[in-house]
Amino acid sequence: MVDTIFAPATAPGRSAIAVIRLSGPACADVCRRLTKRRPPAPRRATLRHLRDPASGQAIDHGLVLWFPGPASATGEDVLELHLHGGRAVMAGLLLALADLPGLRPADPGEFSRRAFLHGRMELTAAEGLADLVAAETGAQARQALRQLDGALGRLYEQWRSELLGALAPLEAEIDFAPDQEVPGGMVDVVRPVLARVSAEMAAHLDDARRGERLRAGLTIAVIGPTNAGKSSLINHLAQRDVAIVTPEPGTTRDVLEVHLDLAGYPVTLLDTAGLREPLGGAEAEGVRRARQRAAEADLCLALLDGALWPARDAETLALIDERTVVAVNKSDLGRLDGDLVVAGRRAARLSCRTGEGLDRLLELLSARAAEQMAVGEAPLLTRARHRAALQSAQEALGRIAASPSGVELALVAEDLRLAVRAIGRITGRVGVEDILDMVFSEFCIGK
Ligand SMILES: Nc1nc2c(ncn2[C@@H]2O[C@H](COP(=O)(O)OP(=O)(O)OP(=O)(O)O)[C@@H](O)[C@H]2O)c(=O)[nH]1
Ligand SMILES: [Mg+2]
Numbered sequence: 001m002v003d004t005i006f007a008p009a010t011a012p013g014r015s016a017i018a019v020i021r022l023s024g025p026a027c028a029d030v031c032r033r034l035t036k037r038r039p040p041a042p043r044r045a046t047l048r049h050l051r052d053p054a055s056g057q058a059i060d061h062g063l064v065l066w067f068p069g070p071a072s073a074t075g076e077d078v079l080e081l082h083l084h085g086g087r088a089v090m091a092g093l094l095l096a097l098a099d100l101p102g103l104r105p106a107d108p109g110e111f112s113r114r115a116f117l118h119g120r121m122e123l124t125a126a127e128g129l130a131d132l133v134a135a136e137t138g139a140q141a142r143q144a145l146r147q148l149d150g151a152l153g154r155l156y157e158q159w160r161s162e163l164l165g166a167l168a169p170l171e172a173e174i175d176f177a178p179d180q181e182v183p184g185g186m187v188d189v190v191r192p193v194l195a196r197v198s199a200e201m202a203a204h205l206d207d208a209r210r211g212e213r214l215r216a217g218l219t220i221a222v223i224g225p226t227n228a229g230k231s232s233l234i235n236h237l238a239q240r241d242v243a244i245v246t247p248e249p250g251t252t253r254d255v256l257e258v259h260l261d262l263a264g265y266p267v268t269l270l271d272t273a274g275l276r277e278p279l280g281g282a283e284a285e286g287v288r289r290a291r292q293r294a295a296e297a298d299l300c301l302a303l304l305d306g307a308l309w310p311a312r313d314a315e316t317l318a319l320i321d322e323r324t325v326v327a328v329n330k331s332d333l334g335r336l337d338g339d340l341v342v343a344g345r346r347a348a349r350l351s352c353r354t355g356e357g358l359d360r361l362l363e364l365l366s367a368r369a370a371e372q373m374a375v376g377e378a379p380l381l382t383r384a385r386h387r388a389a390l391q392s393a394q395e396a397l398g399r400i401a402a403s404p405s406g407v408e409l410a411l412v413a414e415d416l417r418l419a420v421r422a423i424g425r426i427t428g429r430v431g432v433e434d435i436l437d438m439v440f441s442e443f444c445i446g447k
Contacts, residue, residue, distance in 0.1 A: 001025060002076070005106035005114075006097050007446040008090065015085030017062075020093060021446065023111055026102040027077040031064065033100060039066040039079070050081070052096040059096065060089045074111055075118025109443025113436060116428060123428030123439060124153040127383065130443050131215060139264040139373065143214050143382065151379040153427045155204070156386075159197050159393075160423040163416060166190040170413045187412050188405060194416075198397040201390055204381060211380025212387075213298065214373040217259075217266035220365065221297035223290060225313040226250050226274025228305040229329040232352040234258055234271040237362075243271045250274060253286035255293050263366035265373050270297065275315035291319070299323050299368055304342065306330035306349075317343050325364055331356055385438070386426050393422040 004024025010017070022030060031039040033053040040046035043065065050059040062083035072078040083089050097103055112129060115121045121129070128147025135141035146152070173186050222230045226249035234243050238258040244251055256271040270293050273286030294300050302320055304311040306328045311317065320326060326347040328340050332354045340347040348364060350357030381387055396419040400412050424430035 001102065004030070004103050005110055006094075006103060007106040007111070008094075009080075009446045010085065012090075013085075014087060017082055018085035018090055020081045020083070020090070020097075021111065022079040022081075022097070022103075023072075023074040023076045023106075023114060024102070025077060026100070027066075027079040028068075030097070030100060030103065031066065031079055034059075034081075034096070035064065039068075040064055042066055042068050045082075050083070050093070052092065054096065054099055057092075059092045060084055070118065073120065074114040075120045076114060106445060108445045109440030109447055112443055112447055113440045116436070116440075122150065122153040122157075123435075124156065124386070124426060125150050126428075127439060128152070130447065131382070133444070133447060136217075136259070137261045137264050137266045139214055140217075140266055143211065143380065146379055147382060152382070152386075155379055156423050156426050157429075159201065160420055160427075160429065162193060162197050163420045163423070166193045167413060167416045167420060170409055170416065174409055174413060186409065187400075187403075187407060191401070194397050194400055198394060198401065201394055201397075204378070205387065205390055205394070207380055208372065209381075210373050211382040212384065214265065214380070215382045217268055218299065218369050218372060219268045219270065219293075219297045220299045220301055220369075221270040221272060221290075221294040222301045222303055223272055223275060223294045223319060224303035224316050225305055225308075225311075226276050227307075228274065228303045229352045230274065230303050231256075231271050233303060233329065233350075234269055236352050236355075236358065237269060249276070250279060250283055253282050255286075255289050262362070262369050265366065265369040267365075267369060275313065275319075294319055297323070298372060299325065299365070301365065302326045302342075304328045304347070306336050306351075307333050309335045311342060320345070325361075325368060327357075327361055385435075389422045389426045393419040396422070 002024055004022055004026035006020060006022040009019040009021045028039050034050045035048040037048065045063045045065055047061060048064045049061045051057060052059055060083045062081060065080040067078040069076040083093060112126045116123060116126050125148050128144050131144035132141060132148055135144050170186060170190065222234060224230055231243035231245045231252050234256065235241055235245065237260060242258055243256050252271055252273050258269045260267045260269055272290035272293060273283065275287060275290060278284035278287050300323055302316055302324050304313065304316065307330050309328065320343045326342045326345050328336055328347050328349055329352055331349045332351040336349050340349055348357060348361050350361050396415040399415050403412065421430050425435055
């Protein structure tokens with residue numbers, strides 16, 4: 001018999017209310033043992049007293065919710081207990097549950113995995129659920145919700161069913177006349193369909209990783225000469241004193257990370273060591289790390305020192321490229337007149353001391369972040385797993401497109417089957433254990 005699993009659905013620690021969720025065939029029995037009564041009416045919150053079935057000790061009184069399968073979140077019988085969120089209450093209940101026959105604590109993602117196995121949710125929707133719980137900004141949450149609602153799954157399913165529709169007549173023909181060279185007619189009929197699906201997939205793949213970026217967040221490295229005010233700017237944007245600021249050049253050595261919500265987009269800002277000829281070993285290592293992180297970042301903010309204007313910082317100027325937003329700090333010193341141009345680009349003017357120009361800089365950065373992450377109407381690709389599967393589907397379709405007229409039917413059918421399978425792996429149509437392990441291991445316990 002299937003195990004019945006249980007886990008806290010709410011975060012650990014003290015809270016007003018804590019929810020424990022159970023799923024599996026023993027739920028009704030658990031309810032009877034804990035409350036000495038039958039499960040309440042389905043989906044109706046009902047107050048009950050709970051006792052430890054072994055000792056008879058009172059655990060708490062709280063709401064009991066009974067969701068008989070298959071119309072439940074997991075497709076199995078589900079029981080939810082809403083108790084007072086004290087540590088002792090939770091510990092008492094979890095201990096009592098662990099002692100009951102057929103029960104065990106849930107593995108990470110196991111509730112969602114059961115929902116998937118019982119057809120309550122396709123795989124991309126399950127991933128959307130994990131992302132929604134993890135979302136830190138509004139734009140991330142909207143993307144995850146759309147995926148949870150199935151927009152992405154429907155897109156992939158549609159491609160899959162179109163390819164299946166093209167495969168069916170080929171399969172019929174093969175069954176009808178095995179081992180026969182048939183004229184190219186049949187393949188030529190399906191070619192336009194394959195070409196269209198392939199083009200749609202190409203457009204979806206060619207999204208500059210916007211969906212994946214939004215999911216993972218964007219990294220912006222703040223680079224520049226020593227003393228430009230990089231750490232001051234980071235503190236200003238983070239609204240707390242994360243980085244040490246001193247008038248001494250060469251203050252920052254380690255790379256510091258600050259997470260920000262930039263107009264709904266998740267961003268990690270990196271404070272880095274000032275770029276100059278390093279004086280010692282620690283600083284040299286700091287400069288090496290600064291350069292490395294700048295090279296890996298999605299965007300760079302090059303901050304120059306307005307006290308030493310015009311800028312002659314060769315190390316920084318050499319790193320300016322199309323990913324770089326350029327800004328000059330310390331406008332309060334009054335040395336920055338007219339348009340500021342650095343390495344052929346307009347530079348923003350700001351002062352961390354007076355706050356001048358900071359709003360404008362934030363606008364510039366959010367516009368650049370939006371370019372890299374903005375969500376339009378069509379659902380975006382959100383995971384490397386999906387990208388890899390679509391690419392292998394595309395390769396298979398590409399082989400068919402490149403095949404000559406009159407190609408052997410069986411070869412075309414085989415490639416088409418490969419493409420269908422690859423897409424099926426994304427939504428979980430083709431249930432392969434290794435994918436399920438990979439997908440659900442990312443989840444946390446209780447989900
Ligand atoms: N006048 C003025 N001084 C500033 C401004 N921003 C920062 N400073 C000063 O410039 C000095 C250096 O600032 P930091 O933020 O430590 O500069 P940094 O770029 O992080 O320097 P390193 O870590 O050494 O590379 C400090 O004395 C700051 O108070 C500004 O807008 N105007
Ligand atoms: Mg610094």
